[in-house]
Amino acid sequence: MPILVYAESxxxxxxxxxxxxxxxxxxxxxxxxxxxxxxxxxxxxNANLGQYGAHKVLxxxxxxxxxFNAELVADALTQAARATGSSTVIVSSSANSRxxxxxxxxxxxxxxxxxxxxxxxxYTPLTVAHNVFTNKATAFTSLQSSISILGLSxxxxxxxxxxxxxxxxxxxxxxxxxxxxxxxLDKASNKxxxxxxxxxxxxxxxxxxxxxxxxxxxxxxVMGAATACSKPVSDLGxxxxxxxxxxxxxxxxxxxxxxxxxxxxxxxxxxxxxxxVKVVINTDPEAPFFKAADYGIVGDAFEVVPDLIQKLKxxxxxxx
Amino acid sequence: xxxxxxGIIVSLYQQNNDSKNCPLPMKILVCISHVPDTTSxxxxxxxxxxxxxxxVQYVINPNDEFGxxxxxxxxxxxxxxxxxxxxxxxxxxxTLRKALAIGADEAIRINQPATDGYSVAQALAIVVQExxxxxxxxxxxSIDYNGGMVPGMVxxxxxxxFVNTCIGLDIDGASVTAVREIDGGKENLKxxxxxxxxxxxxxxEESDLRIPNMRGIMQARTKPLHVKQTEHPNAMSQxxxxxxxxxxxxxxxxxxxxxxxxxxxxxxxxI
Ligand SMILES: Cc1cc2nc3c(=O)[nH]c(=O)nc-3n(C[C@H](O)[C@H](O)[C@H](O)COP(=O)(O)OP(=O)(O)OC[C@H]3O[C@@H](n4cnc5c(N)ncnc54)[C@H](O)[C@@H]3O)c2cc1C
Ligand SMILES: Nc1ncnc2c1ncn2[C@@H]1O[C@H](COP(=O)(O)O)[C@@H](O)[C@H]1O
Numbered sequence: 001m002p003i004l005v006y007a008e009s010x011x012x013x014x015x016x017x018x019x020x021x022x023x024x025x026x027x028x029x030x031x032x033x034x035x036x037x038x039x040x041x042x043x044x045x046n047a048n049l050g051q052y053g054a055h056k057v058l059x060x061x062x063x064x065x066x067x068f069n070a071e072l073v074a075d076a077l078t079q080a081a082r083a084t085g086s087s088t089v090i091v092s093s094s095a096n097s098r099x100x101x102x103x104x105x106x107x108x109x110x111x112x113x114x115x116x117x118x119x120x121x122x123y124t125p126l127t128v129a130h131n132v133f134t135n136k137a138t139a140f141t142s143l144q145s146s147i148s149i150l151g152l153s154x155x156x157x158x159x160x161x162x163x164x165x166x167x168x169x170x171x172x173x174x175x176x177x178x179x180x181x182x183x184x185l186d187k188a189s190n191k192x193x194x195x196x197x198x199x200x201x202x203x204x205x206x207x208x209x210x211x212x213x214x215x216x217x218x219x220x221x222v223m224g225a226a227t228a229c230s231k232p233v234s235d236l237g238x239x240x241x242x243x244x245x246x247x248x249x250x251x252x253x254x255x256x257x258x259x260x261x262x263x264x265x266x267x268x269x270x271x272x273x274x275x276x277v278k279v280v281i282n283t284d285p286e287a288p289f290f291k292a293a294d295y296g297i298v299g300d301a302f303e304v305v306p307d308l309i310q311k312l313k314x315x316x317x318x319x320x
Numbered sequence: 321x322x323x324x325x326x327g328i329i330v331s332l333y334q335q336n337n338d339s340k341n342c343p344l345p346m347k348i349l350v351c352i353s354h355v356p357d358t359t360s361x362x363x364x365x366x367x368x369x370x371x372x373x374x375x376v377q378y379v380i381n382p383n384d385e386f387g388x389x390x391x392x393x394x395x396x397x398x399x400x401x402x403x404x405x406x407x408x409x410x411x412x413x414x415t416l417r418k419a420l421a422i423g424a425d426e427a428i429r430i431n432q433p434a435t436d437g438y439s440v441a442q443a444l445a446i447v448v449q450e451x452x453x454x455x456x457x458x459x460x461x462s463i464d465y466n467g468g469m470v471p472g473m474v475x476x477x478x479x480x481x482f483v484n485t486c487i488g489l490d491i492d493g494a495s496v497t498a499v500r501e502i503d504g505g506k507e508n509l510k511x512x513x514x515x516x517x518x519x520x521x522x523x524x525e526e527s528d529l530r531i532p533n534m535r536g537i538m539q540a541r542t543k544p545l546h547v548k549q550t551e552h553p554n555a556m557s558q559x560x561x562x563x564x565x566x567x568x569x570x571x572x573x574x575x576x577x578x579x580x581x582x583x584x585x586x587x588x589x590x591i
Contacts, residue, residue, distance in 0.1 A: 070472075070482065070484070071482070074476075094503055095484075095485055095501065095502050095503045096502070096503075098468050098484065098485075099472065099482075099484040099485070099500075100472075101469070101472070102437075102441075102468075102469040102470075102471070102472025102473045102475075102476065103472050103473075103475070103476045103482065105438065105469065105472075105473060105556075106441075106472075106473050106476035106477055107476065110556070111436070111438065111556030111557045112437070112438070112467075112469055112556070113557060114466070114467060114468060114469065115466060127560065129563075131466070132464065132465050132466055132562070133356075133362045133463075133464055133465075133466070134463055134466060136362040136564070136565075137362050137364070137562050137563065137564050137565070138562065138563045138564075138565070139465075139559045139561075139562050140559065140560045140561050140562070140563070141557050141558065141559045141560065142557060142558050142559075142560055143556065143557050144555065144556055144557060144558060145556045145557075179481035179511055179512065180481050180482070180483060180509055180510075180511040181509065181510045181511065182507055182508070182509055183497075183508045183509065183510050184507075184508045185502075185505065185506075185507050185508075186505050186506045186507070186508070187502070187504055187505030187506075188504055188505055191504065193503050193504035194503075194504075195503035195504065196503065196504075198590075199590070199591075223591070235525075235526050235527075241487070241521060241522055242501065242505070242506075244521070247358055247382075247463055248358070248382045248383070248463070248520075248521060249521075255590045256584065256588075256590040256591065266358065266359055267358045267359070270358075273565075276588075276590065277584070277588045277590050279580065279584070280571070290571050290573075291568070291571070292568065293571045294569075294571060294572065294588065295571065295572050295573075295574060295580060295583055295584070295588075296571045296572070296573050296574070297573070297574055297575070297576070297577075297580060298573065304576075304577060307576065307577040308577040308580070308581075310577075311577040311578050311581055312577075312581060312591075315581050315585070315591075319585075
C-alpha cells in the first residue's frame with residue numbers, strides 16, 4: 001500500500017523540508033516494496049518531485065485550497081489517502097502540518113507520531129524513534145492502527161537524489177466550507193524564518209539591551225541566518241516573542257546554532273539541542289552552554305561578533 | 321460511533337443557537353497536562369520502559385498555564401464558568417488543585433492512564449460533549465511527550481472549530497477572533513463557538529501568570545474535584561522503550577573568529 005506525502009509548497013516552491021519528506025518516504029517505500037505519492041495543493045508543474053524520490057504526484061489543487069486551511073487540507077488528504085489506499089501518511093513539522101495532522105488522524109482513524117528522527121526500526125508493526133521530553137530523550141513507539149501518520153523532524157533525514165520520473169495526475173476532492181476563516185496575514189517576507197533556517201544566530205541577556213542587536217542582525221545577514229533570542233530577552237520586550245526559542249518557545253533544528261551572551265539554562269538548551277552544530281560565545285567560561293556546545297569562544301560579544309562579521313565577509317569573498 | 325457523535329454535535333449546535341436569545345455565561349474547559357517541572361532531569365527505569373518519577377516535581381504544563389490565565393480573564397471581564405480537566409491517575413490531583421487555587425471553579429479527573437494522545441483525546445471529548453462547553457482551551461503541546469495532537473483531535477472528534485498555536489483570543493457572543501502563530505509571522509482568524517484552541521505564550525503575557533495565594537489555596541480545598549470513569553478508549557500507539565542521547569563530546573574552545581570559521585568550514589562543514 002502506497003505512502004502518501006503531504007508535499008507543502010509556498011507559492012509553488014517546494015521547500016527543503018518537503019524534499020526531505022519525499023526522500024524519507026522513498027526509503028520507507030523501498031523497504032515496503034511500494035510507491036511514494038506526493039500530494040500537492042498548488043500547481044506542481046514547475047517542480048520535478050521525482051528527483052527527490054516521488055513515484056507519482058497527485059494534484060489536489062482547487063480554489064478553496066489556495067490558502068492554507070487546516071480543516072480543508074485534512075479533508076482533501078483524507079480523500080486522497082482513501083482513493084490511493086495509502087497505509088502511511090508523512091507530514092512535516094511546519095506549523096501548518098502540526099495544525100492539520102491531528103485532524104487528519106481522527107478522520108482516517110490513524111495513529112500519529114510527530115518528531116520522528118530516523119527511518120522506522122521495524123515495518124510490521126511500524127515502530128519509530130521520535131524525540132520526547134523536549135529533545136531530552138528518544139522514545140520508540142509502535143503504531144497499532146491500520147493507517148499511520150508520521151511527522152518528520154526537520155533536518156532528521158536529509159534530501160537524497162533520485163532520477164524517478166513522477167507523472168502528475170489530477171485528483172478531484174469535494175470540500176465543504178471551513179469554520180475558520182483567515183482575515184489577514186502578517187508575514188515578514190524578506191526575513192529567514194527560524195523554522196526553515198539552516199543557520200540560526202541567537203542572542204541573550206548578555207547583550208545588555210535592544211540597542212545592541214544591530215550586530216546580531218548583521219551577523220545573521222552575512223550568514224543568511226534567522227535571528228532568535230532567549231526567553232528573558234523577549235519577556236523584556238527587547239525582541240519580538242516570535243524569536244523566543246527553547247522549551248517554552250520555538251524549537252530549533254538548524255544545521256548551525258550560534259548562541260551569543262546566552263547562559264545555557266536547561267529550558268533554553270531543551271529547545272535547541274536538536275541543532276547539529278552549536279557554537280557559544282560568552283564571557284563566562286563556567287556558563288553551562290559550554291557543556292552543550294561543539295565550539296566555543298570565551299570572550300566579549302562586543303569584540304568577538306564584529307570581528308566574526310568582518311572575517312566572515314572575507315571568507316565569503318574568497319569562497320564566492 | 322460516528323453517527324452517535326454526529327447526533328450529539330447537532331444537538332449541541334441547536335443548544336448554542338437557542339442560547340443566543342438568552343445568553344448564559346460562557347462555559348470554558350481548560351485541559352491541564354501534569355508534567356515534570358522544566359528543570360527536571362529526565363531518567364528512565366532500569367529496563368528503559370518508563371519515566372522515572374523519583375524526585376521529580378510536577379507542574380501545570382506551561383502552555384496550559386497561559387490558557388488557564390486567559391480563561392480567568394474571560395471570567396473576570398465577561399463572566400464565565402471555568403472547569404479544568406486532566407486524564408490521569410490520582411497523582412495528578414495536586415496539579416488540578418493548583419488550578420483551582422489559581423481560580424478555576426471545578427475540576428474533573430478522568431481516571432485513566434494517559435497512554436497515547438488519541439486515547440487521551442477520546443476521553444476528553446466525552447467530557448467536552450457531556451458538559452457542552454463553549455470553549456475548550458488546551459496547550460499547543462505538552463512539554464513531556466510533545467505530541468501537539470490532543471487539542472486538534474478533541475476538536476475533530478467533537479466537531480468544534482479549531483485554532484492551533486493560538487496567541488490571541490477575543491470572544492463576543494458566539495463570534496471569535498483569534499491570532500495564530502505561523503512560521504515567520506501570524507495570521508488573524510475569524511471563527512465561532514464552540515471552539516477548541518491549542519494555546520501558548522501570547523494568549524497572556526508571562527507577567528500575567530498568577531501564583532496561588534493563601535485564600536485561593538484554602539478555597540481550592542472545598543471546590544469540587546470530580547473523578548470520572550470513562551470507557552477505556554482505544555490507544556493507537558504504544559511506547560516500547562526510551563533512550564537518552566549519548567553523552568556529548570567536550571566543547572572545542574577556540575581563540576578567535578578566524579579559527580572558528582575554519583573549523584565550521586573544514587571540520588563541521590556547516591558553512
Ligand atoms: C518554566 C520556564 C520555562 C523557560 N523556558 C525558556 C525557554 O523556552 N527559552 C529560554 O531561553 N529560557 C527559558 N527559561 C528561562 C531560563 O531558565 C533562563 O532564565 C534563560 O534562558 C536565561 O537567558 P539568558 O541566557 O539570555 O540570560 P542570562 O542567564 O542572564 O545569561 C546571560 C549570559 O550572557 C553572558 N554575558 C554577559 N555579558 C556578555 C558579553 N559582553 N559577551 C558575551 N557574553 C556575555 C553571561 O556570562 C551569561 O552567561 C524558562 C524558565 C522557566 C522557569
Ligand atoms: N492527560 C491529559 N489530560 C488533560 N489534558 C491533556 C492531557 N494530555 C494533553 N492534554 C492537553 O493537550 C495539550 C497538548 O498535549 P500533547 O498533545 O500531549 O502535546 C496539553 O497542553 C493539554 O492542554
